[in-house]
Amino acid sequence: MSLAEQIKASAKQALDELYPGTEMPASAITVNQTKPEFTGDYTLVLFPFLKLLKTKPDVIGSQLGDYFVQHSGFVVSYQVVAGFLNLAVKDEYWASFLVQRYNDNHYGEQGTTGKNVMVEYSSPNTNKPLHFGHLRNNFLGFAVSGILKATGNHVIKANLVNDRGIHICKSMVAWKHYAHGATPRSTGIKGDHLVGDYYVKFNDVYKQQVEELVAEGMDETIAEKEAPIMKEAQNMLRAWEAGDKDVVELWKTMNGWVYEGFDITYQRLGIDFDKMYYESNTYLLGKEIVLKGLEKGVLYKKEDGSVWVNLEDEGLDQKLLLRADGTSVYMTQDIGTAILKYNDFKLDKSVYVIADEQNYHMQVLQLVLKKLGEPCANAIHHLSYGMVELPTGRMKSREGTVVDADDMIDEMIAMARQQTEEAGKTEGFTEKELEELYETIGLGALKFYLLRVDPKKKMIFDPKESIDLHGFTATFIQYAHARICSILRKEGIDRNAAVFPDFKLAEAITPAEKALVLSLEQYVSVMMSAAEEYNPSLLCNYTFQLAQQFNSFYDVHSIAKAENEEKKQLRLMIIIMVARVMGHAMGTMGIRLPEKM
RNA sequence: GGUCCGGUAGCUCAGCUGGAUAGAGCAGCUGCCUUCUAAGCAGCAGGCCAUUGGUUCGAAUCCAAUCCGGAUCACCA
Numbered sequence A: 001m002s003l004a005e006q007i008k009a010s011a012k013q014a015l016d017e018l019y020p021g022t023e024m025p026a027s028a029i030t031v032n033q034t035k036p037e038f039t040g041d042y043t044l045v046l047f048p049f050l051k052l053l054k055t056k057p058d059v060i061g062s063q064l065g066d067y068f069v070q071h072s073g074f075v076v077s078y079q080v081v082a083g084f085l086n087l088a089v090k091d092e093y094w095a096s097f098l099v100q101r102y103n104d105n106h107y108g109e110q111g112t113t114g115k116n117v118m119v120e121y122s123s124p125n126t127n128k129p130l131h132f133g134h135l136r137n138n139f140l141g142f143a144v145s146g147i148l149k150a151t152g153n154h155v156i157k158a159n160l161v162n163d164r165g166i167h168i169c170k171s172m173v174a175w176k177h178y179a180h181g182a183t184p185r186s187t188g189i190k191g192d193h194l195v196g197d198y199y200v201k202f203n204d205v206y207k208q209q210v211e212e213l214v215a216e217g218m219d220e221t222i223a224e225k226e227a228p229i230m231k232e233a234q235n236m237l238r239a240w241e242a243g244d245k246d247v248v249e250l251w252k253t254m255n256g257w258v259y260e261g262f263d264i265t266y267q268r269l270g271i272d273f274d275k276m277y278y279e280s281n282t283y284l285l286g287k288e289i290v291l292k293g294l295e296k297g298v299l300y301k302k303e304d305g306s307v308w309v310n311l312e313d314e315g316l317d318q319k320l321l322l323r324a325d326g327t328s329v330y331m332t333q334d335i336g337t338a339i340l341k342y343n344d345f346k347l348d349k350s351v352y353v354i355a356d357e358q359n360y361h362m363q364v365l366q367l368v369l370k371k372l373g374e375p376c377a378n379a380i381h382h383l384s385y386g387m388v389e390l391p392t393g394r395m396k397s398r399e400g401t402v403v404d405a406d407d408m409i410d411e412m413i414a415m416a417r418q419q420t421e422e423a424g425k426t427e428g429f430t431e432k433e434l435e436e437l438y439e440t441i442g443l444g445a446l447k448f449y450l451l452r453v454d455p456k457k458k459m460i461f462d463p464k465e466s467i468d469l470h471g472f473t474a475t476f477i478q479y480a481h482a483r484i485c486s487i488l489r490k491e492g493i494d495r496n497a498a499v500f501p502d503f504k505l506a507e508a509i510t511p512a513e514k515a516l517v518l519s520l521e522q523y524v525s526v527m528m529s530a531a532e533e534y535n536p537s538l539l540c541n542y543t544f545q546l547a548q549q550f551n552s553f554y555d556v557h558s559i560a561k562a563e564n565e566e567k568k569q570l571r572l573m574i575i576i577m578v579a580r581v582m583g584h585a586m587g588t589m590g591i592r593l594p595e596k597m
Numbered sequence B: 001g002g003u004c005c006g007g008u009a010g011c012u013c014a015g016c017u018g019g020a021u022a023g024a025g026c027a028g029c030u031g032c033c034u035u036c037u038a039a040g041c042a043g044c045a046g047g048c049c050a051u052u053g054g055u056u057c058g059a060a061u062c063c064a065a066u067c068c069g070g071a072u073c074a075c076c077a
Helices: A003-018 A047-053 A057-072 A091-102 A132-150 A166-178 A191-215 A220-226 A228-241 A245-269 A285-296 A330-345 A356-371 A375-379 A405-422 A431-451 A474-491 A511-533 A537-556 A565-588
Strands: A031-033 A042-045 A075-081 A084-089 A116-120 A154-161 A275-278 A307-310 A318-322 A349-355 A380-385 A388-390
Touching: A003 A031, A003 A042, A003 A057, A003 A511, A047 A057, A057 A075, A057 A084, A084 A091, A091 A511, A091 A565, A116 A132, A116 A330, A132 A154, A132 A245, A132 A349, A132 A380, A132 A388, A132 A405, A132 A431, A132 A511, A132 A565, A154 A330, A166 A191, A166 A228, A166 A245, A191 A220, A191 A228, A191 A245, A220 A228, A228 A245, A245 A405, A245 A431, A275 A330, A285 A307, A285 A318, A285 A330, A318 A330, A318 A356, A330 A349, A330 A356, A330 A375, A349 A356, A349 A375, A356 A375, A356 A380, A375 A380, A405 A431, A431 A474, A431 A537, A474 A537, A474 A565, A511 A537, A511 A565, A537 A565
Parallel strands: A116 A154, A116 A349, A154 A275, A349 A380
Antiparallel strands: A031 A042, A042 A084, A075 A084, A307 A318
């Protein structure tokens, strides 16, 4: 239990004892960190008690304050200011917290919940390379997986690859006509980019053909259907579904190129999966379920033979689940996959990392599954995140107005190199170490940039403004971490092995020291909130604040020249804990921290 | 039009389960490296928390209305 929670519990107990018979609801008890301008560490708000207890703030304040001093064991003194009870926590409490956690190598890790949680993320289309917006999805999914793992869940990271459909055929058709047999090997172009180029090519040609047909007097909506290249793509899709040997062969080849490209990108990003699902394997699964739902009378059939679900009672619309010709739609596939995933791993929770443009779709999916009586309906959680936009609006791969993920990674690493060299900080590194450092800094900055904002908010990225390496960034945290490592190196201390069995608290803890211990104490509850809210930005904010506090501490206190041995040990324990917590928090999100920079 | 999401410093964002004088970073301005890493620290300046009303001892936070921006409401995925 965190200290703030202990204070709440004690306050509840105190009120029960002081005012027997008056049931104070837990919601009436609020505990905040004390504002810096007042003395104290935590503050209990007294206003909510006044009416129910028919008393005044200073009366109840001193009653509760006395109770805390006498019974809590951790409060040394208190002050009542207006309606606030400011509690000062004993230095001994902080010291013993520190010693205890210092010797706990798993601080920040929760015991197992016994729950199986799947996080589906990334889920790319195999017709184009990843762009900046996809990065947010990938980082979010990976970070949330780490957070759920740290809070004791068994996590399965899943990737549902969208490897079939008309959009895939578009790249294939264009490649057939315009590539003259070009391959990643023959051109030296990364496979996903090569295929993406032909997706763009398809759209160029398509647009041109539509224009020509319109110029010949055809209606635009008809022209869009009649353009030869579009018809060809549709034919190809039909051929694929029929298992046409040549089409399937080409499909396998081109998807293979894309996977090779994706693998490189995933590896550079430090992102991985425990389970791959391919839509080509799963797209037929939902049909059976839908037909069963039809039998049960949960769904209904229209005259033309198409199958629908009526969600009007839920305030939504009617939704098609099977076409008149019996083929599946997107929703049907997702119904099948949801059940498949659920059964594959006996899931307690199934998280979908999907952009907020699909909120409606996910809502419908969940409702349909519920209507069908599928237990997986209740396990679904849509982690809906806002899209990354350019100042000019949304990225459109069809129009080629995207910030490419691979380019972005290169740019970030190049920037890390440039700034390290400019600062003259390359000494004492081998060439290989430098390469690794630039990657750690560049990728860290990129990940942090995309994770530090509340997932549900959309964000605007201006490619003209580079991602900063100062201030609220991973670099800032990495730098603080490197400083700690440097201190330890100079002191000859191994942070994983150092123990302080003789530590005694000899004098008062200073404000800068206390700020750090207080933050360290809050780490677990921050991690829990991040898990509850599926929100890595909480960890980003927390870790940044910890780094800030460390830098201030570093400025006013010396470790090497500490006033005495007790202070030195105290500070060593503090900074080692800070380094560990930073490493744990960032590591959870896939951001590495260097020992030196 | 229905539904949903957002509007906080010049810019990017915290704070939103109601609590003290609304916080960071960037950009701007002052200081601070013969002392454990200045990718840092300390400070200055910058706000009608979109608007209006309501609830309350207390509202950026909750409710209602309005304005602005976005998403979505496909036999696309």
